[in-house]
Amino acid sequence: QVQLQQSGPGLVQPSQTLSLTCAISGDSVSSNSASWNWIRQSPSRGLEWLGRTYYRSKWHNDFAVSLKGRITINPDTSKNQFSLHLNSVTPEDTAVYYCTRSRDGYIDYWGQGTLVTVSS
Amino acid sequence: QSVLTQPPSASGTPGQRVTISCSGITSNIRSNFVYWYQQLPGTAPKLLIYKNNQRPSGVPDRFSGSKSGASASLAISGLRSEDEADYYCAAWDDSLSVWVFGGGTTLTVL
Numbered sequence: 495q496v497q498l499q500q501s502g503p504g505l506v507q508p509s510q511t512l513s514l515t516c517a518i519s520g521d522s523v524s525s526n527s528a529s530w531n532w533i534r535q536s537p538s539r540g541l542e543w544l545g546r547t548y549y550r551s552k553w554h555n556d557f558a559v560s561l562k563g564r565i566t567i568n569p570d571t572s573k574n575q576f577s578l579h580l581n582s583v584t585p586e587d588t589a590v591y592y593c594t595r596s597r598d599g600y601i602d603y604w605g606q607g608t609l610v611t612v613s614s
Numbered sequence: 615q616s617v618l619t620q621p622p623s624a625s626g627t628p629g630q631r632v633t634i635s636c637s638g639i640t641s642n643i644r645s646n647f648v649y650w651y652q653q654l655p656g657t658a659p660k661l662l663i664y665k666n667n668q669r670p671s672g673v674p675d676r677f678s679g680s681k682s683g684a685s686a687s688l689a690i691s692g693l694r695s696e697d698e699a700d701y702y703c704a705a706w707d708d709s710l711s712v713w714v715f716g717g718g719t720t721l722t723v724l
Contacts, residue, residue, distance in 0.1 A: 533713070540616045541659075541702060543713035558712050592658055600649050600665070601704070601713065604658035 496520035498593050498605035506587075506612050512580040516593030516605055523569045523576055524549045529596040532567060532578045535607075536589035546596065547576055583612045617642065617714035618703050625722040631691040634719045636703030638684050642714050646706045648686040650679055653700040653718075662701070663688060695723045 502514035514532075521528055529548035535541050545557035547567045557565050566579045580587060593605040619637040626632040636648065648666050651659035661670055663679035666686065678689045690697055703716040 531713075540717050541704075541715035543715075556711065559710070599706070600647065600661075602661050602664070602670070604660070607658050 496595055496603045498595065498603055500591070500593055500605040500608045502608055502610070504609055504611060506583055506610060507614050508584055508612055509582055512583050512587060512591075512610055512612070513577065514591055514593070514608055514610070515575055515577045517573070517575040518595075519574075521595065523547075523574050524571050526550060527597060530567075530569070530576045531594045531596055531601065533592045533594055533601075533604075534589035535592065538586075539589070542589075544578070544580075585612050588612045616717035617707065617710075618705065618716035620701075620703060620716035620719045622717065623720050623722065625724055626690075626693045627724045628693055628695065630693045631689060632693060632721065633690075634688045634701050634703075634721070636686045636688070636716050638686075638705060638714070640684060641709035642684075642705040642707040643681065643686055644684040645708055648679065648681050649704045650677075650688045651702045651704065653702065655699075659702060690721070693723055697721060698723050 497519045499517045506512045529546045531546040532544040545567050547555050547569050564581050569576045588611050590607045590609050592607050594601045595603040624632050624634055650663035652662045653659040666681040667679045676692045680687050700718045700720050702718045707714045
């Protein structure tokens, strides 16, 4: 059974960087058949896919065009986890953030979610 | 504004059958599989239907999915009070190169 455990601050100041980590159990971040995604959910934007990292002989990243330049997703093989960093945040980035796994082409497992509020 | 279109609400009485629609376009639903997620209050979405009409183990056969062209539907038969939740459809979009979601349908069991 795959489990994704999220951690990170629930409050970020405007213009700062939002950072969250997702610890994986029951699978490997280096798996050749899985992808590791970040998705957020807010009343105004609904569910929004942010990006993913995955390993296929080498590491790959894909990001939503709307966030390119502000987002990085990094795997950490030593801790079997991956992280999200979103810089220059504004109140519009306030949302519940989820880490998820994709396998066989679809999102099957979700983390518990982290409410991140951008406010001073 | 979500890329996939769902009705904001649906309702039914216990035992009834309800359907929830999801409308997209060629680059997403017509070209790719559709997935459905159930989100209970205060929890993360849970995979309900994958690849248009497949149920993960543990999902009751009261839940079924279908797809035709650029639209898809989720049907719930034998409605139960514990089915009260938000339901979301999702698909990969080939033009945007992102996962896209519906705006969600809140199901009320009367």
